[in-house]
Amino acid sequence: MVLITEDLVRRRSEHNNCEIFSLEEVSLHQQDVEKIEHIDRWCKDLKILYLQNNLIPRIENVHRLKKLEYLNLALNNIELIENLEGCESLQKLDLTVNFIGCLSSVESLKHNLHLQELFLVGNPCTEFEGYRQYVVATLPQLKYLDGKEIGRSERIRSGQGLKEVRRLIHQQEQEYLRKRASERQKSQEEGVEEVQQEPKKPGFDGRWYTDINKTMPVPEDNTENQVREEKERKSCPTSDHQEREFWEKLCAFTPESRLETHRHLERSKKAERRETEKMPKAQRTLITPQGRVMNVNEPKLDFRLTEDENNNAIVLDLEVYRHMDTSLMDVDVQPTYARVTVKGKIFQVVLPAEVRPDSSTAKRSQITGHLVLTMPKALCEIKAKKTTPTAKSSECSNRPEEKTRKGNREERLEVDPREHSMVDFCNIVPREISSGEGSLETSGKRLTTTTEQTNFSDNFVDDPDVPPLI
Missing domain, CATH: 2.60.40.790 (Immunoglobulin-like)
Structure with a gap:
């Protein structure tokens, strides 16, 4: 049995920094909850409450939620509409797929003056003759019933012949209640039979012996017992047969059958969990036998x-x-x-x-x-260090001329010093071999020069002390 605890509500209120006193919306669906409790005391400012797909058999402990506007109780085991008079601000109530067969219990919603939407789809009462007419006439504040809008003409027609409709609804309710009583009795009898047919534990015959002189069988080794039980389980598929028989068995859709199905699933999960715990876990391979390290x-x-x-x-x-x-x-x-x-x-x-x-x-x-x-790293790599420029060099590099010069300068490859170890002074000054028009001959080379005609004035005096303008 799952209970609504403070820890469960706090885990479901992460959007509110896990504060439950100021919580306005909480979702407790699909938690296998079997009873509504503590919510009306912990979360008094609650406006939206989701409790669908649980095992709740009764509406209770919500009368303190004065600000509650939407209550979702779909897919539960509710058979009666009750205890909602204190929810003064209730606007929407969802009771889809429950077991409500007492349709006259909707009259308790007359006190919820702000109720506008009601969902009863999937309940036995929706199959009653005159169901919609009775609900529309009983709850004049409703605007939508089962997702369908209630028009003005429908509301007027629902008031006509209401006395006869109520009598018809009452007869159908009595028939349904008799049917439910027989189903409840049948489920109780089946439960008693299952308890009587439950196999007894091996080694115990139902009696307690106090004679200390009675010889007791010596227990066998635990290891041998486990091996024998494992062989018997593999050779005799009794559990699989019982599982298949349970799911193939025909039964009526009742709160008892739904609860029994839930109990069966819980037992199956526990059995699987025990088997997985007994099985040794496979060890994780960190390093292969070949020496390869795995991620x-x-x-x-x-x-x-x-x-x-x-x-x-x-x-x-x-x-x-x-x-x-x-x-x-x-x-x-x-x-x-x-x-x-x-x-x-x-x-x-x-x-x-x-x-x-x-x-x-x-x-x-x-x-x-x-x-x-x-x-x-174990093997250090030699890497070039980045040199930081000095202040003077950085000032020079900021000049536009310097930037242009650096940008136009071509990078040259290093020359092998083994091939050019000394400077060749022989070819610095060309040696004249023969004179010609605008030509100078060197040993093995011929250099061609261009002569430019210079025009000097008549008063030009060549002073040897003045250096040439180059």
């Missing part, structure tokens, strides 16, 4: 593996839980891989280069709580 992420944590070029190291940023205690983590750094154990779950990653475990460090980030592993 493993059992805690399913996000991570980032980067290289720090300035410090020549590999950095692993593992996004562990922020509020987790550091004592729950264990770090193991090897030359080719790093392994972190988080609450018994292993995270292992292969490193792109060999590192030095003795120089590695592990720290927790004070902001994010992440685990940061800094692992220096």
Whole structure:
């Protein structure tokens, strides 16, 4: 039996910072809840309450919810509409697919003056003759019934012959109540038969012996018992046969059958859970027999593996839980891989280069709580350092002429010093071999020059002390 606890309500109120006293909307659907309780005392400001697809048999403990506007109780085991008079602000009530057979219980909704929408689809009362006419005439404040708008003409017609319709509804209710009584009695008898046919535990005959001198059988070894039980379970598929027989059995759709189905599913889940707990878990392969290290992420944590070029190291940023205690983590750094154990779950990653475990460090980030592993590389690589320009050079580089000169300058490759170890002074000044018009001959070379005709004035005097203008 699942109860509505404070922890359950807080987990369902994450949108309100887990504060339940000021909660206006809460969803408790599909929780197998069997009783409405505590909600009207913890969440008095509640406006929307979702309780669909549970096992609730009765509407109760909601009369303090004065601000409640929408109540969803679809797919439950409710048989009577009651205890909603205190919900003064109720505007929408959903009772789809329940077991409401007493249609006259809708008269309790007369006090809900703001009620505009009512859903009763899937209930036995909807099959009664005159169902819609009776509900429309009984609740004049309604605007929609089962999703269909109530027009003015329909409201006028529903008031005609209401006395006869009420008599007809009362007769159908009595027939349904007799049918329900027989179904309830039949389910109780079947429950008693199942209890009587329940097999007794082996080794116990229903009597308690107090004679200490009576010889008792010596218990066998537990290991041998487990092996024998496993063989019997495999050879005799009794459980599978009972499971198939349960689901193939024909039964009426009643609150008891729905509750029994839920109980059966719970028993099946518990049995499966016990079997899985008995089965030994397969061990995770961290390193293969061939020596290959595997990548493993059992805690399913996000991570980032980067290289720090300035410090020549590999950095692993593992996004562990922020509020987790550091004592729950264990770090193991090897030359080719790093392994972190988080609450018994292993995270292992292969490193792109060999590192030095003795120089590695592990720290927790004070902001994010992440685990940061800094692992220096074992084989250091020589990398060029970036030179920072001085103030004077930076001023010169800011000049437009300097920028243009640097931009137009061509980068040249280095010359092999083995081929040109000395400067050739022989070819610095060309040696004249023969004179010609505008030509100079050197040993093995001929250099052609262009002569320019210069026009001097008549008063020009060549002073040897004045250097030439070049």
